[in-house]
Amino acid sequence: MRxxxxxxSATILSLSATDAIAASAPLMVRIAEIEIDPNQLAxxxxxLAEEQEAxxxxxxxxxxxxxxxIAAQPTQIRLLEVYADRAAYEAHIRSxxxxxxxxxxxxxxxxxxxxxxxxxxxxxxxxxxxxxxxxACR
Amino acid sequence: MRxxxxxxSATILSLSATDAIAASAPLMVRIAEIEIDPNQLAxxxxxLAEEQEAxxxxxxxxxxxxxxxIAAQPTQIRLLEVYADRAAYEAHIRSxxxxxxxxxxxxxxxxxxxxxxxxxxxxxxxxxxxxxxxxACR
Numbered sequence: 001m002r003x004x005x006x007x008x009s010a011t012i013l014s015l016s017a018t019d020a021i022a023a024s025a026p027l028m029v030r031i032a033e034i035e036i037d038p039n040q041l042a043x044x045x046x047x048l049a050e051e052q053e054a055x056x057x058x059x060x061x062x063x064x065x066x067x068x069x070i071a072a073q074p075t076q077i078r079l080l081e082v083y084a085d086r087a088a089y090e091a092h093i094r095s096x097x098x099x100x101x102x103x104x105x106x107x108x109x110x111x112x113x114x115x116x117x118x119x120x121x122x123x124x125x126x127x128x129x130x131x132x133x134x135x136a137c138r
Numbered sequence: 139m140r141x142x143x144x145x146x147s148a149t150i151l152s153l154s155a156t157d158a159i160a161a162s163a164p165l166m167v168r169i170a171e172i173e174i175d176p177n178q179l180a181x182x183x184x185x186l187a188e189e190q191e192a193x194x195x196x197x198x199x200x201x202x203x204x205x206x207x208i209a210a211q212p213t214q215i216r217l218l219e220v221y222a223d224r225a226a227y228e229a230h231i232r233s234x235x236x237x238x239x240x241x242x243x244x245x246x247x248x249x250x251x252x253x254x255x256x257x258x259x260x261x262x263x264x265x266x267x268x269x270x271x272x273x274a275c276r
Contacts, residue, residue, distance in 0.1 A: 029206050031216060049259040049275075056261040056273035064262045066204075066218060068167050068255035078169060078255065080204060080218050117206035117216065121187040123194040124202045124262060135194035137187075 051101035061088020189239035199226020
């Protein structure tokens, strides 16, 4: 089910980019809890992964979209969604790739719960310009 | 409550690193659902954020640790934890910073539920070496 595009990130800390983000509006971070029709689970995952990849690649304000299935209940999908701000989210739900996902998965989704959150800390593996592993946190 | 270390990641896609990861064991991805004593919430968040930052910075196999509080129930904390494999997780829980977190937050945690998951797609904003925004997904 996983996308072929596998990319491991070697992240360079950029002070100028940090400054730009620090000055901007707060992140919008959300959890989605989604239950999928078991007969359409494989098709759903393909459409979801396509939508995630396109959104993060094409939209400046879509910073992360992480999706998982609960191991003991594989039709239960969870997403962690990170947008630069609410405007980025509003733009996202009007994007062609999101609208395609929404329309094509409409009959696959048995329930959808959207949970607004306040980020505490978002940390991912990174490397410095000197190639030293570190953490990029915000 | 947020850490001062704010770093925005400019990610370079590395084919050699991608190949190395593709050949390795599957990721271990987990959700933690934690309820905190409301009187100790601020202290808990500080200890959690310290532990996240140290783990992702110091441990090669701790790839992401993202924590949020549910907006409508701020004592409800959720984590998305991504380890390179199960061995990386086993090393993590024996690390000094994790053991410090575990001991110092023991009386703050009212409940803890650990949920094993199967990743569908993990996608974060990145840039290519030519400085073009893209998605790093796996």
